Amino acid sequence: MxxxxxxxxxxxxxxxxxxxxxxxxxxxxxxxxxxxxxxxxxxxTPDLALRAIKSFSQSIIEYSHSAGITSYRQKLSAYYQHMNMPIGPDQLLITTGGSEAILFALMSCLNEGDELIIPEPFYANYISFAITAGVNIVPVTAHIEDGFALPPMDAFEAKITAKTKAILICNPSNPTGYLYTKEELMRLRDIVLKHDLFLFADEVYREFVYDGKKHMSTFELPGLENHLVVVDSISKRYSMCGARIGALLTQNEEVYQTCLKFAQARLSPPTFGQVAAEAALETPQxxxxxxxxxxxxxxxxxxxxxxxxxxxxxxxxxxxxxxxxxxxxxxxxxxxxxxxxxxxxxxxxxxxxxxxxxxxxxxxxxxxxxxxxxxxxxxxxxxxxxxxxxxxxxxxxxxxxx
Amino acid sequence: MxxxxxxxxxxxxxxxxxxxxxxxxxxxxxxxxxxxxxxxxxxxTPDLALRAIKSFSQSIIEYSHSAGITSYRQKLSAYYQHMNMPIGPDQLLITTGGSEAILFALMSCLNEGDELIIPEPFYANYISFAITAGVNIVPVTAHIEDGFALPPMDAFEAKITAKTKAILICNPSNPTGYLYTKEELMRLRDIVLKHDLFLFADEVYREFVYDGKKHMSTFELPGLENHLVVVDSISKRYSMCGARIGALLTQNEEVYQTCLKFAQARLSPPTFGQVAAEAALETPQxxxxxxxxxxxxxxxxxxxxxxxxxxxxxxxxxxxxxxxxxxxxxxxxxxxxxxxxxxxxxxxxxxxxxxxxxxxxxxxxxxxxxxxxxxxxxxxxxxxxxxxxxxxxxxxxxxxxx
The missing domain is CATH 3.90.1150.10 (Aspartate Aminotransferase, domain 1)
Structure with missing residues (x-):
């Protein structure tokens, strides 16, 4: 056997x-x-997303564009612009859940044996994606006593080696719920630029922020055009986990084109989910x-x-x-x-x-x-x-x- | 950068x-x-699949089981039994298209640097999946002069090394349309058993067989219980390419459990596609x-x-x-x-x-x-x-x- x-x-x-x-x-x-x-x-789930599915009118369920349905990408781009994330329709790739976006980012940017720094505790499936991509996770521990705030800069610097290629954060965080401050994000930006790393930011919980605070996207940090890949998903935003629709956003054209090759290999993201997601974008505030x-x-x-x-x-x-x-x-x-x-x-x-x-x-x-x-x-x-x-x-x- | x-x-x-x-x-x-x-x-697309989507009645689009919706797996198992493929509901994994099934199989069974023998020409995206999994494809060339029949046994044996871990076939073949005969499949079986390899069989075009012939599944070959992984998809069968619903079938419990871990990491296959696929199973002959x-x-x-x-x-x-x-x-x-x-x-x-x-x-x-x-x-x-x-x-x- x-x-x-x-x-x-x-x-x-x-x-x-x-x-x-x-x-x-x-x-x-x-x-x-x-x-x-x-x-x-x-x-x-917002009713208009469900209604869009119920009134699906095509008679053949065709492949979509590998990067996602064009009209959906255009509207999604407008949503991001509204969120201070300057991402055009050709800088975003519709993925099969946020999971696939993370895999595309790891596969496109890191070699086997490269190191990925993640503040722990972190979303457990990152381990699975890292194993899939042959990447080694190097943790920087956040502590419950500090409310799981971002560890200090020197804790990151102590972990950076010649193999370090990227830092991955989730903001607000699954599992801790911690919301990074502007000051913390600026610290991350400085480390990323100083060591010429990629920054992967999982921002799928963007809308879920409390106490009157506002989420700050990593796209609002200056100078990260070539370094930043943001992972997104509609699973939680519209309570549509089963639709399996996410997105990968980057202003780095080379990263985008590389991720697109991985996307072409799997042909297209799910059509029904995209139809529901496009309709869901009209969800009122x-x-x-x-x-x-x-x-x-x-x-x-x-x-x-x-x-x-x-x-x-x-x-x-x-x-x-x-x-x-x-x-x-x-x-x-x-x-x-x-x-x-x-x-x-x-x-x-x-x-x-x-x-x-x-x-x-x-x-x-x-x-x-x-x-x-x-x-x-x-x-x-x-x-x-x-x-x-x-x-x-x-x-x-x-x-x-x- | x-x-x-x-x-x-x-x-x-x-x-x-x-x-x-x-x-x-x-x-x-x-x-x-x-x-x-x-x-x-x-x-x-069969009308009953489209109707199932139009009458989707849940108010939350939830994650499904990582292996796929239970009722769908049960009915799909009955479909396979009908096709002389003795696969129970717990021996099949619903995947996001056949693409994901191939990736799960490669990731679960082959190490980086292992060799995968494929008769060429073959479905081009196998190259992408092999690169993703870090696997080296070793081709055995089929020729247009022979109508792209399976190359002789010694052509395979000449390519087998200590690194060879699996053979992948597509039957009937994309891109050649060639339908393997029982005798050819038995030859493949012998090679697989002799060298203790995995056999991956992409059988997504099972229904599309002409001249009154019948498709023979690799599951009809004796003695392959621990060696065989079949890749399937509803994309072509029901003209539902955009639903992104496939399946991975294996009687090898260890392979199944390993693939399930990869499936758990990405949470679940698309819910809408599964609903349409389950309904499509009632499509009349x-x-x-x-x-x-x-x-x-x-x-x-x-x-x-x-x-x-x-x-x-x-x-x-x-x-x-x-x-x-x-x-x-x-x-x-x-x-x-x-x-x-x-x-x-x-x-x-x-x-x-x-x-x-x-x-x-x-x-x-x-x-x-x-x-x-x-x-x-x-x-x-x-x-x-x-x-x-x-x-x-x-x-x-x-x-x-x-």
């Missing part, structure tokens, strides 16, 4: 999805599972105002309830719809599995994502979890009550076992 | 799509361009009978007209909707560009795909083109008339230039 590849062996199972069998078992026993482990919003206010209220409520649980520590995130909390347990993954396998409070339990999968430094985040506030306030309240009782029960169980 | 990756530099522009700017220019001058270069069928009879009649007509043009040689393909023809020119790419840039017959011209992009052996196929018979008989007739006049005019132009 022929053997599996080394990359295949090294690919991690998703830390977000690997507890799914335990949750399925809990549900099949009749328990309610509050699912805070995954960023699948419960927010409705009132939709986002409502959604942002809903998430902000959920965030306040969840973080407040979390910090009321003895021994739990959770910073207040500035954006996205995630937060990373420290729990009073030794090993958060063991606790998460126990919650699904063994625990019930009024026949309910909670599913969380162990945070260790969002770090690459060994033993980091071992007592942390990521929570997505993608359930309404009432459910969040019940979930936090469950979690509080679960933590208490778990400590007693551990005590008895000793 | 940071540099592009080596893989990015090596990625070829699509030989199928790289003449597009010339065709656009011709059209903008008001010329009719008969497009035989690309496998975009003019056949209608009469649809295929009509489509196959239409293609067969086009094939007969086109190959007949091609062979009537002085100096043109074209075998009769047994399947798919492509054929590779030899033209009486030195360089087919120069001729194809000339046809778009310089030539008109009654204000019409023809767009073909130069075949050299489907070979990796230097100078092979330099006077060959691939033609897709994706236009109706009337248009094919006009296109062949155009081509005949074009070839005649081209020879005069070259003669004058000498």
């Amino acid at each position: 022929p053997s599996i590849s080394n990359k295949g062996l090294r690919m991690p199972a998703s830390p977000i999805r690997r507890l799914v069998p335990y949750a399925e078992a809990a549900r099949s026993q009749g328990r309610t599972v509050y699912q805070l482990n995954i960023g699948q919003p419960d927010i409705q 009132s939709y986002f105002n409502e959604v942002v206010s809903e998430y902000e209220s959920r965030r306040n409520h969840m973080v407040d309830l979390l910090n009321q649980i003895p021994g739990v520590q959770c910073p207040l995130p500035g954006g996205a719809f995630y937060t990373v909390a420290r729990l009073p347990v030794k090993n958060a993954e063991d606790f998460c599995i126990w919650m699904l396998k063994e625990f019930a409070f009024h026949n309910q339990t909670v599913m969380l994502a162990p945070a260790s999968g969002f770090y690459v430094t060994p033993d980091m985040g071992i007592n942390e979890v990521r929570l997505a506030y993608v359930l309404n306030r009432e459910k969040i309240e019940k979930a936090m009550e469950c979690l509080a009782h679960g933590l208490e029960a778990y400590q007693q169980v551990l005590h008895l076992a000793e | 940071p540099s592009i990756s080596n893989k990015g530099l090596r990625m070829p522009a699509s030989p199928i799509r790289r003449l597009v700017p010339y065709a656009e220019a011709a059209r903008s001058q008001g010329r009719t361009v008969y497009q035989l270069n690309i496998g975009q069928p003019d056949i209608q 009469s649809y295929f009978n009509e489509v196959v009879s239409e293609y067969e009649s086009r094939r007969n007509h086109m190959v007949d007209l091609l062979n009537q043009i002085p100096g043109v040689q074209c075998p009769l393909p047994g399947g798919a909707f492509y054929t590779v023809a030899r033209l009486p020119v030195k360089n087919a790419e120069d001729f194809c560009i000339w046809m778009l840039k310089e030539f008109a017959f009654h204000n019409q011209t023809v767009m073909l795909a130069p075949a050299s992009g489907f070979y990796v052996t230097p100078d092979m196929g330099i006077n060959e083109v691939r033609l897709a018979y994706v236009l109706n008989r009337e248009k094919i007739e006009k296109a062949m008339e155009c081509l005949a006049h074009g070839l005649e005019a081209y020879q005069q132009v070259l003669h004058l230039a000498e």
Whole structure:
């Protein structure tokens, strides 16, 4: 029997999805599972996107242009211009989700064995994309005590070698929800220019920013024309995760043309998703105002309830719809599995994502979890009550076992 | 300015799509361009697939399971069983087009630097996928004089080294339309087992087989349980290229689980496409009978007209909707560009795909083109008339230039 590849062996199972069998078992026993482990919003997709699909009028579902449907690219370019991102229709490439945009960027810009610096904790699937591209991730650790702020410049400089080719950030961050300040972004810009690196910025949570603040795109940083690749996606913006539509944006013509060759190889992004996405661009600002206010209220409520649980520590995130909390347990993954396998409070339990999968430094985040506030306030309240009782029960169980 | 990756530099522009700017220019001058270069069928998508999309009733477009929607996998499994392919719902992975299935297979089974043997000419994008995966393609040349039959066993054995990890075939073949016989497939099986290799079989044109013959799947070959990965797609079957829905099938549990990790990293295949694909499975046999009879009649007509043009040689393909023809020119790419840039017959011209992009052996196929018979008989007739006049005019132009 022929053997599996080394990359295949090294690919991690998703830390977000690997507890799914335990949750399925809990549900099949009749328990309610509050699912805070995954960023699948419960927010409705804008009606005009759904209507565009329902009135799809072509009789052949054809390939689109490899870079995406022209009219969609034109309108999407206008959306970016409105966001202070000076990107023309020929400087953006429609991709199959943000995932594909990251892969295209890595494949086009980094060689096998090159190093990619990422502040950790970071979106766990970056590890999978790096393995796919044969790239080595070099982490710079952000700390819960600092609310996961950008580590200082010298922490980056200490990690830069002859192999360093790029820095990847996610702003606002999945999993921490941290929103970078202008000053932090300017620091990143200086490092990138000083060492002639690429900067990859995952800005898919751009719209989800709280406390009246405004998201600053890396495109607003001066002098990065040849260095910057921005990754985008409509999955969260319009609650259309299943449409699998993202985008790659760059002003670097050589990077664009190279990414386009990878795009041509897979022929085209999904046609239906593009049709829905094009229509979704007409979504009124009132939709986002409502959604942002809903998430902000959920965030306040969840973080407040979390910090009321003895021994739990959770910073207040500035954006996205995630937060990373420290729990009073030794090993958060063991606790998460126990919650699904063994625990019930009024026949309910909670599913969380162990945070260790969002770090690459060994033993980091071992007592942390990521929570997505993608359930309404009432459910969040019940979930936090469950979690509080679960933590208490778990400590007693551990005590008895000793 | 940071540099592009080596893989990015090596990625070829699509030989199928790289003449597009010339065709656009011709059209903008008001010329009719008969497009035989690309496998975009003019056949209608089955109505029930379109209706499923128009009655999409969910209010949130959610991620699906990373392996694909469960109900779709169950029904798709039944379709395969019906085709003598014993594949259960947990032995198939829904992918974003057949393209992604090939990438998953290469990434999961081959290391950087491993060798993949492919009979050439082959689907040009295999080169792009091999570069992406860091795999070296080793060609075994099939010849137009033999109708592009499978090269003899010793031609394969001569290419096998310690680095050889897999053989990839496409049956029926894009670009040649060749349909492998049972005897040829058994020969491949013997090589695969003797050298403990993977066999990747791209069977996306399974339904398009002519002259009353039947397609034989590699799953019908005994003893390949641990060796075989089949790539599939609905793009051509239901004329749904833009849906971007394919599948990867394997009975090798380790390969399946490894591919699933790559699938989890990109979260899920497109939801809309899966909904349309699930509905399309109910397409009655009469649809295929009509489509196959239409293609067969086009094939007969086109190959007949091609062979009537002085100096043109074209075998009769047994399947798919492509054929590779030899033209009486030195360089087919120069001729194809000339046809778009310089030539008109009654204000019409023809767009073909130069075949050299489907070979990796230097100078092979330099006077060959691939033609897709994706236009109706009337248009094919006009296109062949155009081509005949074009070839005649081209020879005069070259003669004058000498």
